[in-house]
Amino acid sequence: MAHRFTYNPETCKYEPIIVTPKAFARKSFRFLTVTFILGVVGLIYYNTQYPLLDEVRLAKENQNLKYDWQLINSKLKATSEELAKLEDKDDHNYRVILGMEPLSASEREAGVGGQEKASADIENPIIRAGIDYAEKIKNRLTVEIHSMNALKKQLINNQKQWAARPAIQPISNKELIQLYLVYGMRYLPQDGYSRPHNGLDFVANLNSPIYSTGDGVVTYAKGGTTYGNAVFVNHSYGFETRYAHMNRIIVAEGQQVKRGQVLGYVGSTGHSFGPHLHYEVLYQGNFVNPIGFFQRDLTNIEYEKLISNAHGGAEALD
Ligand SMILES: [Zn+2]
Structure with missing residues (x-):
């Protein structure tokens, strides 16, 4: 010791x-x-x-993660809302204008259900719900992109169709002297019987320009029948126009023509009683009244002129 x-x-x-x-x-x-x-x-x-130091650090980290998660969620929500606006415009605006059916709910939901979810392995229910939400937005976006591509295709097609469709007068109002609106069966006193007049007659001075009323291809450009010198234009989409009694043809068979392009000049060749253009419109091979294919493009003044120039009687110049 x-x-x-x-x-x-x-x-x-x-x-x-x-x-x-x-x-x-x-x-x-x-x-x-x-x-x-x-x-x-x-x-x-x-x-x-004093809580443990680790606990303090974890609590702070947890709080920060919660803020981040709220931020991500609010951004997802904003994205979803923007997308919903676009989907609505697509269905109720663009598709209506282009004459297309709106997408059905099942088409919009395509690819959302069914397959194994990417979030299946995630335990945290909040994170899992968030990932499912993002996945759903992604699928909606994919559907919308496909829809936009279809709209674009339809738009291009419609533009071609609009350009092709007969839609203007074949003779300018400047040149037009008189328009004979006789269409359909009419009686010919000089012949003593009725026969159809399948077009409209535009009276104009000799050699006034004759315009193609839509884009298309010239399928016929010659003389020799009751039509005289005539041009036929195939516009596709079921439409054809015919221009008869020309003095001179300046296009050839097989030639592509644009709306407003000069095809030839007014004359009185074939079965005709004076310089005029006999104009016909055919839809799917049947004659239709050409009046429905240009009046909408005229201004009121132009339309008034058309009406006052029109003769509703039994006359036609063939
Ligand atoms: Zn005629």
């Missing part, structure tokens, strides 16, 4: 302090008790006042 010493002035010596085992045990016990109590109190205080 190690001894502690004390100085004895009487003996002038350092003498060991004798500590009895009992006293030592008492002292040790007191020391341990105080230490233990202080330790317990300190631990309780620390645990109640």
Whole structure:
């Protein structure tokens, strides 16, 4: 046992302090008790006042993740709303203009259900719902892109169709002297019988220009029949126009022509009673009244002129 010493002035010596085992045990016990109590109190205080450092860091990280997630979700929602506007415009605007049916709900939802979801392995329900939402937007977007491509195709087709369709007068109002609106069966007193007049007669001076009323291909350009010198134009989409009694033809069979292009000049060749253009429109091989194929393009003044020039009687110039 190690001894502690004390100085004895009487003996002038350092003498060991004798500590009895009992006293030592008492002292040790007191020391341990105080230490233990202080330790317990300190631990309780620390645990109640200070969360673990890791916990603090994780809580902060968690909060930040929540903010980020809210941001992502709000952006997804905004994207979905923009897409919904586009889908609505597509269905109720573009498709109506282009004469197409709107997409059905099942077409819009195409590819959304059925297949295994990309989020199947994700445990967190909030994250899983978010990923499903994003996936749904992606599928809607794919459907919309296909729809836009179909619209574009239809638009190009419609533009071609509009360009091809007979839609203007074959004789300009500047040149037009008189328009005979006789169409259909009419009685010919000089012949003593009725026969159809399948077109309209535009009276104009000799050699006034005759315009193609739509884009197309010249399928006939010659003389020799009751039509005299005549040009036929095939416009596709079921339409054909015929221009008869020309003085001179300036296009050839097989030639592509544009709307407004000069095909030839007014004459009185074939079965005709004076310079005029006999104009016919055929749809799917049947004669139709050409009046429905240009009046919409005229201004009111032009239309008034057409009406006042028109003769509703039994006359026609053939
Ligand atoms: Zn005629």
